Amino acid sequence: xxxxxxxxxxxxxxxxxxxxxxxxxxxxxxxxxxxxxxxxxxxxxxxxxxxxxxxxxxxxxxxxxxxxxxxxxxxxxxxxxxxxxxxxxxxxxxxxxxxxxxxxxxxxxxxxxxxxxxxxxxxxxxxxxxxxxxxxxxxxxxxxxxxxxxxxxxxxxxxxxxxxxxxxxxxxxxxxxxxxxxxxxxxxxxxxxxxxxxxxxxxxxxxxxxxxxxxxxxxxxxxxxxxxxxxxxxxxxxxxxxxxxxxxxxxxxxxxxxxxxxxxxxxxxxxxxxxxxxxxxxxxxxxxxxxxxxxxxxxxxxxxxxxxxxxxxxxxxxxxxxxxxxxxxxxxxxxxxxxxxxxxxxxxxxxxxxxxxxxxxxxxxxxxxxxxxxxxxxxxxxxxxxxxxxxxxxxxxxxxxxxxxxxxxxxxxxxxxxxxxxxxxxxxxxxxxxxxxxxxxxxxxxxxxxxxxxxxxxxx
Numbered sequence: 001x002x003x004x005x006x007x008x009x010x011x012x013x014x015x016x017x018x019x020x021x022x023x024x025x026x027x028x029x030x031x032x033x034x035x036x037x038x039x040x041x042x043x044x045x046x047x048x049x050x051x052x053x054x055x056x057x058x059x060x061x062x063x064x065x066x067x068x069x070x071x072x073x074x075x076x077x078x079x080x081x082x083x084x085x086x087x088x089x090x091x092x093x094x095x096x097x098x099x100x101x102x103x104x105x106x107x108x109x110x111x112x113x114x115x116x117x118x119x120x121x122x123x124x125x126x127x128x129x130x131x132x133x134x135x136x137x138x139x140x141x142x143x144x145x146x147x148x149x150x151x152x153x154x155x156x157x158x159x160x161x162x163x164x165x166x167x168x169x170x171x172x173x174x175x176x177x178x179x180x181x182x183x184x185x186x187x188x189x190x191x192x193x194x195x196x197x198x199x200x201x202x203x204x205x206x207x208x209x210x211x212x213x214x215x216x217x218x219x220x221x222x223x224x225x226x227x228x229x230x231x232x233x234x235x236x237x238x239x240x241x242x243x244x245x246x247x248x249x250x251x252x253x254x255x256x257x258x259x260x261x262x263x264x265x266x267x268x269x270x271x272x273x274x275x276x277x278x279x280x281x282x283x284x285x286x287x288x289x290x291x292x293x294x295x296x297x298x299x300x301x302x303x304x305x306x307x308x309x310x311x312x313x314x315x316x317x318x319x320x321x322x323x324x325x326x327x328x329x330x331x332x333x334x335x336x337x338x339x340x341x342x343x344x345x346x347x348x349x350x351x352x353x354x355x356x357x358x359x360x361x362x363x364x365x366x367x368x369x370x371x372x373x374x375x376x377x378x379x380x381x382x383x384x385x386x387x388x389x390x391x392x393x394x395x396x397x398x399x400x401x402x403x404x405x406x407x408x409x410x411x412x413x414x415x416x417x418x419x420x421x422x423x424x425x426x427x428x429x430x431x432x433x434x435x436x437x438x439x440x441x442x443x444x445x446x447x448x449x450x451x452x453x454x455x456x457x458x459x460x
């Protein structure tokens with residue numbers, strides 16, 4: 001009777017069959033519950049289930065996609081306020097703005113369950129909730145389950161049964177199993193494969209996971225202990241530098257900025273490099289035909305240098321070697337348009353060296369920061385050599401390209417930049433202010449990946 005549509009995840013026939021199986025399971029579960037003579041126990045450690053989405057009385061006005069919204073919620077016992085785009089989901093807000101990276105992202109379709117968290121006491125997919133939906137809610141992530149010095153019984157059982165291998169599904173498994181054991185009704189070993197089927201295991205630890213959950217259920221028949229690490233504390237964002245939003249903790253007197261555009265630059269504050277490892281590093285050495293002095297003259301003139309950056313445009317000089325601009329990049333169907341700020345922090349005319357820090361964000365929640373170092377050197381046979389290296393810090397959609405692809409695309413952008421600098425230094429026609437070809441970037445990055453793979457196989 002149900003007319004279902006098919007897509008890349010399943011055909012109409014598969015979806016109809018799956019619907020019948022799920023409906024039969026739920027009907028059988030209801031029958032078993034009604035026939036069970038034993039009294040049903042109430043949740044011992046959490047509030048009654050509530051819809052994790054924001055109640056209607058907390059609904060807010062419609063917000064344009066390019067604006068940011070201040071959202072306040074409690075996460076692991078601490079109140080946090082983040083400023084996020086309206087379309088940013090909760091998982092990205094937790095990872096990028098609050099610094100709680102234990103919540104993993106897999107399919108981002110609500111299928112794999114890796115991003116499972118507790119919202120108002122109920123398990124929820126963090127990739128299917130917008131952060132703005134969680135205004136005023138109580139959130140518990142895997143970091144709140146146990147302390148390093150005092151693990152939760154579930155964590156202890158997972159360790160004892162070796163219930164992990166790659167570890168990617170472990171946060172989702174822990175939070176989903178906690179939700180199961182904290183809820184009403186008995187948990188039996190026979191039903192665990194079905195009851196834990198909402199999180200997909202990607203390696204060989206699944207039997208250990210079921211054994212661990214069964215042990216905890218047997219050891220705590222009256223309800224699993226509450227999360228042990230939910231108490232007020234200072235929440236630290238991922239970045240120690242400037243950010244696209246702020247995470248504030250009431251009562252803790254702390255504020256940590258995350259990635260993106262920092263409006264404090266207009267007031268004379270210096271841009272800083274984020275703490276931690278970069279998402280990708282790039283090193284490009286290009287041989288140019290123009291002499292080194294002519295190349296340096298282009299690098300030393302911000303307007304001429306920006307004109308050589310693919311897809312970039314200078315919109316405002318803020319003074320003190322600080323600038324505002326835009327940049328665009330496209331890779332296949334993903335098109336990103338960044339508004340950002342840049343600051344030249346080192347300029348050595350004698351050594352022909354320049355260092356620049358830039359940061360930007362787009363309306364879709366992507367953010368990037370870069371520490372770029374340029375150096376021009378005379379070549380032995382004439383001409384010059386331009387060396388460019390950069391540390392890139394990515395978040396949001398642009399980070400989902402992966403480190404290797406992000407590095408390949410950035411490398412090709414720097415190669416195009418070097419060609420444009422050479423043309424400008426030689427007095428040829430100024431390069432067009434258009435973005436790089438997404439098809440060429442994608443094909444070039446793919447060919448580089450294939451070459452690396454072939455080289456690895458040959459060495460083996």
